Amino acid sequence: MSDIIAAISTPPGQGGVGIVRISGDGSLGIMKKVFSECPEDPAPRHVYFGHVVDPDKTGPEAVIDEAVFIYMKAPHSYTCEDVVEIQAHGGPVGMKKILRTVIRNGARLAEPGEFTKLAFMNGRLDLTQAEAVMDIISAKTDLPYTIAESQLEGSLGRRIREIRQGLLDVLAQMAVNIDFPDEDIEEMEYDAFVSDVSREKENIVSLINSAPAGRITREGVKVAIVGSPNAGKSSLLNGLLGEERAIVTDVPGTTRDTIQEMMDVGGMPVILEDTAGIRDTQDQVEQIGIDRSRKALERADVVLFVVDGSRPLSDEDREIARAIRECGKEERTITILNKEDLSALSGEADIGEILDDPRVIQTSLLEGKYLDISVEKVSQEIERMIFAGTGSQIPSAVVTSERQLDALERACEQADSAVRMLRAGEALEICELGVHSAYDILGEVIGEEAGDQILDAVFSRFCLGK
Structure with a gap:
């Protein structure tokens, strides 16, 4: 059973409404302890009105605030886990009291970006979409917001997957030729590999060229x-x-x-x-x-x-x-x-x-x-x-972080190396290494090949509660 995590999901300070978000198996059980009017079997995506209470107290002293809560049943939630959101008055004192009560009754304080990290780990978002969440939050004008929305919809991730699929097709054909070493590999086969890998390399270059626009909009x-x-x-x-x-x-x-x-x-x-x-x-x-x-x-x-x-x-x-x-x-x-x-x-x-x-x-x-x-x-x-020379049109798939750009540049170098070796007629076993490296590095961009160090670097930028 995974941890139950909780955090205040609204900005610090005073506001009309404040939200405490809880995620994990057992989050509904916590609600039954701290929400006096919680039904035994609440319907998902329904709003329930009542009072947040401290179960360790009795009488009027137990009441913390009037509130509503919404239950989102897994996998139909932001994290793909059971999620409960308590919406109460947005004062900092009340919010902290509600959060402390939730934590005392079985949750732990979420780490920065942990809700979005769960969405990534559970397959709801790829890593470019997870980064777009923070870009949406930090956008100060329309254009970066529009680009971040496009990224959240998966525009960059789809483009990366298309390039990876093209490289995977090349790897599959190379494997067929490597598995039959007794047969001569015709020169036209090498030419086809050069053409296919070069095409995907140019697609990578196109994404790299979008990085200045991504930097400026960010x-x-x-x-x-x-x-x-x-x-x-x-x-x-x-x-x-x-x-x-x-x-x-x-x-x-x-x-x-x-x-x-x-x-x-x-x-x-x-x-x-x-x-x-x-x-x-x-x-x-x-x-x-x-x-x-x-x-x-x-x-x-x-x-x-x-x-x-x-x-x-x-x-x-x-x-x-x-x-x-x-x-x-x-x-x-x-x-x-x-x-x-x-x-x-x-x-x-x-x-x-x-x-x-x-x-x-x-x-x-x-x-x-x-x-x-x-x-x-x-x-x-x-x-x-x-906007000289481009109008106000920015490509839908835009590189928006140094992490993405670094990975794309490394993938491009590997693809270029593979093209040079293919043109020189090197053994396919050697040429295949560069293509495979480019494929794996592109996986870092969307998170399919990302290690803990990359994930920690991405999600450490997030605020608590997101």
Whole structure:
């Protein structure tokens, strides 16, 4: 008999409703102890109203809270075991009392992710679907949520199984040829193996190529706002966010550190990073902020280069442009030529002298009518750059974790090795090893060949109660 596990499945803090989840053979028996109105034979998927009580007490003191409970009979539950959920008032004190009472009466506290781990171990989810559960919980905008939902439906797992089946067909045909060593293996047979393994290798490469999109949708597009002091960087951040997040003054060097905030652009999470102005300074604190600005520029997916158009280009502007070129970010840079409401002393031609083929937007980040128009133009240009060449279409089967990417890259190496050996006419017994390794490694992605170390690493990311 497996353990009965229990945990609070709703976020900590106050809420209208809180849920304690119990899973395992015997969970219903616990309910009969702690739920005063529990029927002797409750119907699955029905809601029952009553009171959670402490069976060690009597009278009014025994009552912990009014609640409802739902019984889900195995295998028709999240974990494929008997599951009971108690839904009570969502205060932290009451939730903890209910959980402690459940544990005293036969359950143990669940480990992080243990409910989902049971769903995986019992065959309800593969490992990519289990990872998608956490991606759904942590999604902050529509696009990563949509991808996670697709993963939970099994899109990546199905693609992996198709590739594995193709490799398995090759292994089966190789085995036939190996089992009859007295017969010559024709060259056309080797050519067929090369073609089949190469096809599956290209399918693996296609999944590997989806990893950057998976990373961006999971982690967000990193946008660094850079520029000389007092060019309007903080005004741009505040305008994009629609709130006063950064201090704005006429004094150069107000921003001493990087400021990170998230916004939604076309369903994609965008992490805006307002940086300290890059310039020569003797101020030790400001210099630390400038060093961080350079690091933000290096890790950015998109750069917003804010230039004060009301004055000629400064040495700081030229230094920032040089830093953009050195980081290889010219093609990912949008130049914001600010203060168009004032007399223009710098224009697009001047930007063309310091950056190749610049994308330039004329703006005024003053509070009022100019600001809304400018922010809309910048947001549209960021969205165009994010989805350049792809529209807003992201493949349904997307690699969304470093674990998946690592396994796919190793499988690709093994498949490629097998193709090279087949082309060289090596013995099939040798060639078969690479194909078999690729097949096994792909099994790690969906969990069919995953060891305890991989499983522990995946489920340790989960919160309690999921």
